[in-house]
Amino acid sequence: MSEIVQTNGDEVSQDGGTLNHVGPKAPEAVVQPRWKLIVVLTGVCLVAGVALAGGHMLTHDRILKARHEFKLLSVKKVLPTCDNDPGGDHVEVALPGGGTLTAFRCRHGGKVAAVAYSLDSKKNKHSPYGGVIEVLVGVTRKGRIVTRKDGRVGVLILQHSETPGLGARIEGKKFRGNFMDAHHLGRNLTAQDMSCDQAGHCAKWVVRKDDPKGFVDAISGATISSRATTEVVHRALAYFNDQKVRQALLSTRPTASGAGGDARSVREVGR
């Protein structure tokens, strides 16, 4: 018994030894009083807090601006070539489930040829692996995902927190290519929802791993991220099939200016 106690005691003193070894070679007598520990640590945290607050103040506006600019840039990437600047031509659309959508319009001779809007996974049935996935879609006036002349698909991931190298591959061309020309039949979302291509071949809006009739090839090792992204794109297209929303999206009314204008356009939609 006494031997065990002895070894334990030794171990403790060895640990203490390694701890002491790090700091300046201070004998026991110079052990800091407890209040000093509190003061120093509080001081460090205060300085860190001030540094973070300062950093936030310096960067916040620029971050918001960069995000907005990025969105405007992305809008052009999911739309075909337009006569106008889609970044400067947007409309607020009220959604049936509450909330609004900001849609950027691509016009061909005044008529709206395609719209771009983003939707996130917050109201998803299938959640992403972490955080929120926000997807920007370009939709033609016939309700199909845009295919651009350069072969790019009208789907971009604006924001996500999936695992690098696995779920993050939803950003890749190959996965987004699944949605090329995708289309949604019917007004509501059901598990049986189909997407039919122009030749009339139909497939389900699910990842193929869940149902062999699905048309989405999930990323290996990232089925959860693939499912969540598929659902966001599907929901985005289903909005387009809502009669009121579609009319509002395709209306040729010019961009409302200022906050008051935005509110008015929302009311007009509800009429």
Place this chain on the structure above:
Amino acid sequence: MSRARDEFLKGFWKENPTMVLVLGMCPTLAVTTSAFNGLGMGIATMVVLVGSNVVVSLIRGIIPKKVRIPAYVVVIATFVTLVDMSLEAGMYNLHRSLGLFIPLIVVNCIILGRAEAFASKNSVGMSFLDGLGMGLGFTVTLFVLGAFREILGNGTVTAFVYQDTIVQWHLYSGAGVLHKTLVFILPPGAFFSLGIFVAVMNVIKTRRKRLDQEALDKVNEASRTAPSLQQPA
């Protein structure tokens, strides 16, 4: 001067954080699915490592040893957040491709390890060099490991990815003799690859040690027989 060089160079081989110290396994194993991911994680870690090393070295005199770990963690977390914010404000495109790695840096024990083992005992200049060397060593290792896994698992080397802009070399298509081995990109492949790397490194190290020993023996042998010849001269 030679000490400064040693502190800088030790991170590449002699005290390589991943292969020799075996620190920071979480980012090493999880992130190296492609060469680009390894590079991104490595660079972001290096920036934080240099910053935290310098600050920890600056405040090393005023931190009581009992609260040093919480103090270092606060410094590191602050640095990670500041890097994250300034990157998003200044280089939004880069932030979009690296953004996911940055919060992971807080839990990387290389940074706390260097703060504790080096920066808290050495001058600011040496701590800076130590951080830079360790960070670069980490970056190189992650890049090579990522490239290795990507080549075997996907037949490609990806140097840069941002939405539709991809700088990538396709080495083989996966048909014929050279077949893609997907497992190398999946989690088990991370362990296999790291194991192979550590083994190769150990083989080289052992051989080098033996050669050094033989050379030393030869010199000793020579000096034992030589004196009779040298002394008269």
